[in-house]
Amino acid sequence: MDSFFSSIVDIFKVEGQPLSLIPAIEVAVITSAVLAILFFRFRQPALLAYIVAGLVLGIFARAVMGESSAHMEEISHLGLVFLLFIIGLELDLSQILKLGLRPALAVLLQAPLTILLALGLQHLLLLLGIHCPGLASSEKGTFIFAVAIALSSTAVAVKLLADKFDLTSQAGKITVMTLIAQDVWAVLALSYLSSQRGEGASAWTIAFMLGGAAAAALVMGWTAKKLLSRLFAFLSRSPDLIAMLALGFCFLGTMLLSSLGLSAEMGALIAGLSLGTLPMATEIMAKVSSLRDFFMAVYFVTLGMSLPPPSLAILGQALMLIAILIASRFVVMTPMLILARQGAVVSLVAPINLAQLSEFSLLLVPLGVGGDMLTGEEGSVISYAMMLSVLIATYGIKYNYPLALALHRRFSRNMPISKDDSAAPASLSGSESGVGGTGGGTGGAGGQPTEKKEEKTQPAPARDIVLLGYFRTAEALARMLKDTRPELIERIRVVDFNLKNHPAIREHGIEVAYGDISNPEALRHHRVAEARLVLSTVGNTFLRGITNQEILAAVKSMNPAARFIGTAESSEEKERLLENGAFAAISPSEEAARAISQILGRALAD
Structure with a gap:
């Protein structure tokens, strides 16, 4: 080898x-x-x-x-920057702030309570003369192990949740907010450890850092709303320039937060949240996604390269540390979330999402070894625990809801039901999930009666018709459907990069989003993969950087079951579209010629 x-x-x-x-x-x-x-x-x-x-x-x-390994590790952190920037674009800050006071307290207290619990356990074992594999062997290293147990990996948890589109669920929101709170506690922990070596920051310095971060967030939010929104509108017909401006704003956020002594990733998240309310957010996500994927791959490669050669003893202790971490998540978070009325499933899913060590723990290892607080073997244990916990997390987050439901069935007598358990995916709800029941209000978990559910309002129709581009034909179609098939209006979603068209489109009652339809990744972000019907009413002459044929190929690659109706400018184009799987192809010139021919016949009849 x-x-x-x-x-x-x-x-x-x-x-x-x-x-x-x-x-x-x-x-x-x-x-x-x-x-x-x-x-x-x-x-x-x-x-x-x-x-x-x-x-x-x-x-x-x-x-x-x-030495290239060290340089690779440095530039690989761009992956975290892009990841958190995109997460900020995807998250709806107003919905996150609506979590409530009790969930917010659970989120903020998770890290300090876990640190106190881990410290207490280690001091008790040392007092009794018991050495537990996976924990510190001396009192000097107890705090580092406690911090490692308390913090989770932002890169891993957010990336895996984003891949399964679970960031916007209740459990996903709690997970993200917990990770953000952990970043703040990580800064405080690092300052404390540095102070033990005579390098720490004062309380005033820490207060200045946090206050500066809050001020930076307010300034960035105001800048995005008042200044960038106008610049984006001016550049709306040039999506590439919009993406470049957005990246510049992202890096401005990373520089601001880094200058305050906080993480660059937090600055990227704030920048993303600031831009997330603008209509171009989806288009920016589509442009930046490929950068995120590449640099995240490099990040995880450099993470693997940083690990020392393993041994069975170190791997065994690392697995023990992971077991303690997982147990601490359920012991600390689950009761607090249940008291916050988040429901059994959410209270179990969130700890599963957070059941891995943070990459921040790798920063603690050299600090601990250099300060004589950790032995070399203990540093290797933390490093391998981080890697192995990441491997376990890939499956834990993939199956987080089935695992939570299995745990809920096992311990259902001690875990109350809440209406927020509906935050689980629809495929896992109802009687199949063991959460709640049907009929008579007596089918609760563990045979316990449940309260009668409130009558649900009629759900809004799904936007399963995607209209790509909005030009003359699309405008005429919207007017016609409004008069003849108004029920279809609520099912249409328009994707168009000309912001000047958007107010007129909304006047018809049609949902519209900013997007460059020549970018296949943008089509994915605009839920083409979930559409039943995709229409392109713009001919190739007016399309930029793409043709109806290429749009058809992109749609079929991400949603083979979708029906596609395209626009052809000749009979040959029409035939090619039909041959490649289009449900229908309209040729405006042929349709106009046919209509004129019929009118000519009537006009010359006399």
């Missing part, structure tokens, strides 16, 4: 020297791509492939990677 990787990296070496940054990234990407294919073949998450690729490179090719 060693010779195999050496032969690969030798291709990129120059005169026997270690790899420079670009070749090192190339080797990392090639290795990740090969392993990702193998993992996909066995239906394993790509994230695991990236971490394993880094671990393999760290073991067999560390020498030839040279």
